[in-house]
Amino acid sequence: MKVLVIGNGGRESAIAWALSKSPKVEKIYVMPGNAGTGISWENVDISPSDQEAVCAFAKEKGIDLAVIGPEDPLVAGLADQLSGAGIKVFGPNQKAAQFEGSKAFTKDFLMRHHIPTARYREYTDLDSLKEGLGEFGFPVVLKADGLAAGKGVLICQNEEEAVRGAEKIMGERAFGDAGNLVVVEEFLTGREASILCFLDGKRIVPMESAQDYKRAHDNDQGTNTGGMGSYSPNILFDDEALVERIEKEILTPTIEGFVEDGIDFRGVLFIGLMIENGEPKVLEFNVRFGDPETQSVLSRLETDLSDIMLACVEGKLDEQPIQWSKSPAVTVVMASGGYPDAYEKGKVIEGLDAVEDAVVFHAGTRLEDGKVLTDGGRVLAVTATGESLEEAREKAYRELAKISFEDGFSRSDIAKFDS
DSSP states (O other): OEEEEEEOSHHHHHHHHHHHTOTTOOEEEEEEOOHHHHHHSEEOOOOTTOHHHHHHHHHHHTOSEEEEOSHHHHHTTHHHHHHHTTOOEESOOHHHHHHHHOHHHHHHHHHHTTOOBOOEEEESSHHHHHHHTTTTOSSEEEEESSOOTTOOEEEESSHHHHHHHHIIIIISOTTGGGGSSEEEEEOOOSEEEEEEEEEESSOEEEOOOBEEOOEEEGGGEEEEOSOSEEEESOGGGGOHHHHHHHIIIIIHHHHHHHHHTTOOOEEEEEEEEEEETTEEEEEEEESSOOTTHHHHHHTTBOSOHHHHHHHHHTTOGGGOOOOBOSSOEEEEEEEOTTTTSSOOOOOBOBOGGGOOSSEEEESSEEEETTEEEEOSSEEEEEEEEOSSHHHHHHHHHHHHTTOBOTTOBOOSOTTOOOO
16 A cells, blocks of 8 residues: 655654554655655655646556645645545545634534534734623633644733733734634633544544643743643543543534535544643634644554554444553654744754654654754654553653754653642
């Protein structure tokens, strides 16, 4: 089987790594890829936004399965184009991808299908937005409706911050057209959890649970990022009553809602949850693997990933058993100094060859003159598994310490809990 993985981040590195363990996969292309995927597999220098070129490559190489990693090409309809060219695609079509392309679309779906979530209002006018900021009290959450590279959500502690956030999104156009519509949500308290689910159009099958860490610095300080680390399984899911409640109140009505609304979703649905006093509420839907949850979750997958993906594409998920390792996994991200704001690229990364007891998933890296250089905000993710969460965490940080680049940083509290 020839597989094309589309994307260039840590998520795509983890997907390619998991697929490479399959005896059925003989060739992996990564488009456009990074230094790590170029070393391990074959990178293809084509932009995922060039749909015509992507389809032409897939047909020329006889690709048996295309896996679309990032949200942008999904929202732009790349899955539809590849399917139209006769290529099997793991990733939702453009209609289904609206769940990430528009936060208002998702909120409307959740409300119509009685799936627990935060109260909200939509605004398309700055003055009206400012007037409505206090409806749910403070803190309050402001969300740019469209895609904003994971940075379009602002948590505002008071009215002054909320007004400044409204002006940033809708007045200053900090996130471009993504801020044409703003969703104002009540602020939910509790603990966050992530569930990644496989879908085949008719069924939804949750993967092992995970938790990621969004803030840039320890103790959840600093600006929101794409994710600074994760672990799996999430300790909150030791509660069987909670798991049953999520299944009944969120997963089942979600897939029933998709079918009712004529949404043929085949791929991965990421469900972000807030849990308080055993009550789960949906924070967001994403239409692809999360990053860096994917690194932790796929490190625990024992079933052939290519089999699962094909079962999703072919609508046969009910015929595909899925097995998971009981060994917990911990992922720690190394980022460029200044991330998620301004940062420099082109720093030489040292120590990669010294890592022995963990997997290094490349994200923002490139290869130049035989050296691996930084080429993004989140540069690497180091993932380790162990007999216990503590052992996995100790391994991840021990191996992480072997790697260095100028101004690089990471959080020191991933999967660290008070005893």
